[in-house]
Amino acid sequence: MADTEIITAVMRALADPTRRAVFERIANSEEITVVELTRGSNVTQGAISQHLKALKKAGLVSERPEGRNVYYRAHQGGLEPLADWMNHYRVFWRERFTDLRDLLKEIDP
Template sequence: MIETAAVNTVMRALADPTRRGIYERIAATNEISVVELTRGSGVTQGAISQHLKTLKQAGLVVERPEGRSTFYRVRPEGLEPLFDWMSHYGIFWRERFGNLRTLLKDIDP
């Protein structure tokens, strides 16, 4: 069974284009600091921190404090609820399209 709350949390976290861009930047590196994420983003450090908080609460990233800096890395298993949801509906649509293909073959001599 698909856990709806987890799927909703991940979808909400990734629905925001800025937050999705931050996630993608983190995913493209092994680990990145808040300062590095802010640099060149056109977004304030406070806004970046809020987006990171949402990503962390959704289980998509983890943080590692080091001195005065905090580093973030992607938590790949955080995408599992979304993957499970998409897999479920992938099977659903493959079956429907298979049935449609059979029906169309039956009606077209």
């Protein structure tokens, strides 16, 4: 998957507030099952499974089957493409604001 596709997948996955809440619960636990995720929410187990599918596709979570249970955990580095993209624009805008400040100093000494 190209970098832009990965960033788009991560943004789409986290754009949904329920999915974002599911991801946060996973990220705040070492491992968690669908049953545990369902128990702590007002969302059906089927809906939680769909959210998990989107989070897995975006590379944000991984799963570990054990017997009848599947354990989910936040994928280390899953947010890195988004953080890198944001860092690029943080630098971009910092440079632009510095240029603007310098220009304003020239105009109004």
